[in-house]
Structure formats: C-alpha cells, structure tokens
Amino acid sequence: MKRLLLALVMMATPVLAEEPIVLHLKNHRFTPSTIKVKANKPAMITLFNDDAEADEFDSSSLKIERVVPGHNKGNIRLRALAPGKYPFMGEFHAATAQGLVIAE
Numbered sequence: 001m002k003r004l005l006l007a008l009v010m011m012a013t014p015v016l017a018e019e020p021i022v023l024h025l026k027n028h029r030f031t032p033s034t035i036k037v038k039a040n041k042p043a044m045i046t047l048f049n050d051d052a053e054a055d056e057f058d059s060s061s062l063k064i065e066r067v068v069p070g071h072n073k074g075n076i077r078l079r080a081l082a083p084g085k086y087p088f089m090g091e092f093h094a095a096t097a098q099g100l101v102i103a104e
Contacts, residue, residue: 020075025068026050028093039083039103045076056091062101065091 023045024031037043047057049068057066057076068074081103090097 020044020046028096030099043078058091059088
C-alpha cells in the first residue's frame with residue numbers, strides 16, 4: 001500500500017529537470033532580462049527582489065502574476081512551454097522592468 005501511495009505522489013508531482021533559474025530585480029530592471037528554457041519541459045525561476053519596494057512578476061502569455069516583496073525572493077513555476085517567446089514585466093514598474101522567456 002505504501003508503494004502505491006508513493007507512486008501516486010511521484011506521478012502527481014511535477015519534475016523540474018534543471019536547477020532554478022536565478023533572476024534578480026534591481027533598480028526596477030531584471031537581470032538577466034532574457035531567460036532561455038527547454039521547450040516542453042517545466043522550469044522554475046527564483047526571483048530575488050533586491051529593491052526596497054514590492055513588484056509583481058506579470059506575464060499574460062505565461063499566465064503568471066506573482067508579487068514579490070522588497071528585499072525578498074519568490075519562486076515562479078513555468079509550465080512546459082511550446083517553443084516561442086514569452087514576454088514578462090514588473091507590473092509596478094513596467095516602463096523599466098521588462099524581460100523575455102525563450103523556450104527552445
């Protein structure tokens with residue numbers, strides 16, 4: 001019974017093949033501003049907000065909105081993406097906080 005439960009849990013848990021992608025937000029700009037991921041595989045971004053103010057990682061194409069408080073970090077899960085380009089921004093400072101995820 002334990003093996004069956006363990007197998008079910010493992011099947012339901014998404015597997016991330018790679019280490020999280022580190023993304024920094026400082027002076028209302030993302031570094032790096034372009035992130036490359038493997039197409040058709042989920043990925044994880046760890047966003048470090050080095051600014052004093054909160055900002056929101058926002059992307060309509062990725063269907064993600066995640067507020068990260070100032071001087072804090074947050075994890076952003078990317079679903080398996082079809083090959084393509086997916087823009088994102090810092091919602092609270094959209095004029096300067098711009099980025100792009102490229103799935104290839």
